[in-house]
Amino acid sequence: MSRALRVGIGTAVAIAALALPHALTVPYFLHLTILACIWTVLAQGQNLVQGFSGYVSIAAGGFMAIGAYASALLSVKAGWPVWTSMALAPFVAAAFALVVGYPSLRVKGHYFAIVTLAYNLVIVTVLNNYESFTGGEAGMPNIQRPAALVLGGLQLSFAGREGYYYLVLLAAAAATAGGALVLHSRVGRVLIAIRQNEMVVDALGVAAWRYKLFAFVASGFLAGLAGALYAHFIGFLNPEPFGTDQSMNAILAVTLGGSGTLLGPIVGAFLVVTLPEYLRVADTYRLVAYGLLLVLATIFMPRGIVPMVSRGFQGMATRLAAALRPRPDPTP
Amino acid sequence: MITEALQQVLNGLAIGSVYTLIAVGLTIVFGILGIAHFAHGSAAMSGGYLTFILTERLGLGFFPAMAVALIAGAALGVVLERLAYRPVRDAPQINAFIIALGLTMILEGGNLLLFGPDQVVIPTPYQHVYTVGGLVVAELRIQVMLTASLAVAAMATFVSRTRAGRSIRAVAQNRQAAVLMGVNADAVATMVFALSSALGVIGGALVGALLAIAPGVGEGLVVKGFAVLILGGLGSIPGAIVGGLVLGVSEALAAGFISSAYKDVIAFLVMIGVLLVRPEGLLGKR
Numbered sequence: 001m002s003r004a005l006r007v008g009i010g011t012a013v014a015i016a017a018l019a020l021p022h023a024l025t026v027p028y029f030l031h032l033t034i035l036a037c038i039w040t041v042l043a044q045g046q047n048l049v050q051g052f053s054g055y056v057s058i059a060a061g062g063f064m065a066i067g068a069y070a071s072a073l074l075s076v077k078a079g080w081p082v083w084t085s086m087a088l089a090p091f092v093a094a095a096f097a098l099v100v101g102y103p104s105l106r107v108k109g110h111y112f113a114i115v116t117l118a119y120n121l122v123i124v125t126v127l128n129n130y131e132s133f134t135g136g137e138a139g140m141p142n143i144q145r146p147a148a149l150v151l152g153g154l155q156l157s158f159a160g161r162e163g164y165y166y167l168v169l170l171a172a173a174a175a176t177a178g179g180a181l182v183l184h185s186r187v188g189r190v191l192i193a194i195r196q197n198e199m200v201v202d203a204l205g206v207a208a209w210r211y212k213l214f215a216f217v218a219s220g221f222l223a224g225l226a227g228a229l230y231a232h233f234i235g236f237l238n239p240e241p242f243g244t245d246q247s248m249n250a251i252l253a254v255t256l257g258g259s260g261t262l263l264g265p266i267v268g269a270f271l272v273v274t275l276p277e278y279l280r281v282a283d284t285y286r287l288v289a290y291g292l293l294l295v296l297a298t299i300f301m302p303r304g305i306v307p308m309v310s311r312g313f314q315g316m317a318t319r320l321a322a323a324l325r326p327r328p329d330p331t332p
Numbered sequence: 333m334i335t336e337a338l339q340q341v342l343n344g345l346a347i348g349s350v351y352t353l354i355a356v357g358l359t360i361v362f363g364i365l366g367i368a369h370f371a372h373g374s375a376a377m378s379g380g381y382l383t384f385i386l387t388e389r390l391g392l393g394f395f396p397a398m399a400v401a402l403i404a405g406a407a408l409g410v411v412l413e414r415l416a417y418r419p420v421r422d423a424p425q426i427n428a429f430i431i432a433l434g435l436t437m438i439l440e441g442g443n444l445l446l447f448g449p450d451q452v453v454i455p456t457p458y459q460h461v462y463t464v465g466g467l468v469v470a471e472l473r474i475q476v477m478l479t480a481s482l483a484v485a486a487m488a489t490f491v492s493r494t495r496a497g498r499s500i501r502a503v504a505q506n507r508q509a510a511v512l513m514g515v516n517a518d519a520v521a522t523m524v525f526a527l528s529s530a531l532g533v534i535g536g537a538l539v540g541a542l543l544a545i546a547p548g549v550g551e552g553l554v555v556k557g558f559a560v561l562i563l564g565g566l567g568s569i570p571g572a573i574v575g576g577l578v579l580g581v582s583e584a585l586a587a588g589f590i591s592s593a594y595k596d597v598i599a600f601l602v603m604i605g606v607l608l609v610r611p612e613g614l615l616g617k618r
Binding site (some may be wrong): 040052054056103104107109111113115116118119121122125126128129159227244246248251252255261284285286288289290291292293294295298299302 | 342352362368416419420423424425426427429430431433434435437439441442443445485551555558561562566593594596597600601603604607608609611
């Protein structure tokens, strides 16, 4: 794709994203779009670990829970301003990721996946049982939205869906930009080298564990941010949405969209948020249909949607160019 | 104090033998085919539900009902392998794992549709309780341990003594070499899934008799199964046996002496601790 075309498409998407609240007449659609933006943040974090370095972490839901509870507890129980608690929450989640990531990254492959799964279960169990602190299964109500901001005489309110939409859009864009920054840096190249052959990376004298740990902590940070955004959007927290199902949703978003690409997690996040809603029509068969879709997608488009579509476009462009090229005269 | 500890160890051995059954099924699939079969627990629960229906509605005895469910479960395992796992055999491992997640959803959804959301307990005639030197021994727990030991022993005998078992071991050691020696690797995959699912169904039925079956129980069970695999070493059958019993006993002791709400946390901390000290598992090969 030429640079001009890319810039053009990018601008069009940006304008569409900014104008979206005015175009969506059904409030529920805006609600879903906000969730999809939050899940984009989560999926971009998952992509850093799963897509770039090839390590499958099943702890995204758990780190999301830590971010959500950190922000909610700081603002509701400690009485801190929402902006401060929301800004701190990702760092809390990142600190947890650092502490648990350091030992667990000593193991590879399925071991790593299962250990992270265990972390997720531990986090949810503690949240469920440490009732005096978290409210347990009954949950924590009355989590406020962030206060309005005044920027150069312009009042920005986040109390309504529309205002909050711009906040999560910004977060999703920043997470994607962060992913792009990592991908095009030395760190990103090392991470991809780890995915391709970790032994070679070690043999070349690069301390692979540092890069893996960086990716894991960064993914914890983004999951924590997603959690904080979620907590203050929904206004109520209990441990239920942060189980292993949620971690699997993050894995699905990355895999369905296109693992290791920048656009993949965005497409994937919108899919995992909207697909179950579409399938709600057939509510009793929803779980079965979702699972079936997943199995079929993995078998028939193993690389994800984004790489498949872009390859399709490239193929079309090549064929188009070939058709337009003047053919040499066959007669001698 | 000592009696109470022994009591908890005994209780732990009963649930631990169920963990062992689930883990042995997982470990043969993992060790031979390299698949992290996450849907194993849900498949086991389908078998447990079927056992319940057969005993409750048709009046079959516990073991005849389990035998029927076992055959159905083995067939289900074969179908899953053939339709879902085989197409991604040559793809990266993560793809098989995603397939496993999809299958888990399908099976959990299917269980919900077929058997409803209610918790069920499989009725058994083994309700005696013996007291031996201050220890309370429930007949059901003894039956559970015996059944699990028999099933694992039967599986081990099959793998180590028969011609089919030898082909399984050959594929586990070196798939390519086995194929070159004329072993039918597809048939081995089918066989492994049939065996694994059959063991899983026994585990599901025993859980249903010992505790209860409900939506979500299967997922919890498969996670415990993987924890056992990590404890014992991925792909190792003796490791799965030891790991299952260790997990069951440490869970029971934790529930008895520390906190029953946090027993899962403690079980996973044990697992993480073992992994950090011995990443290859208690009995795994380095």
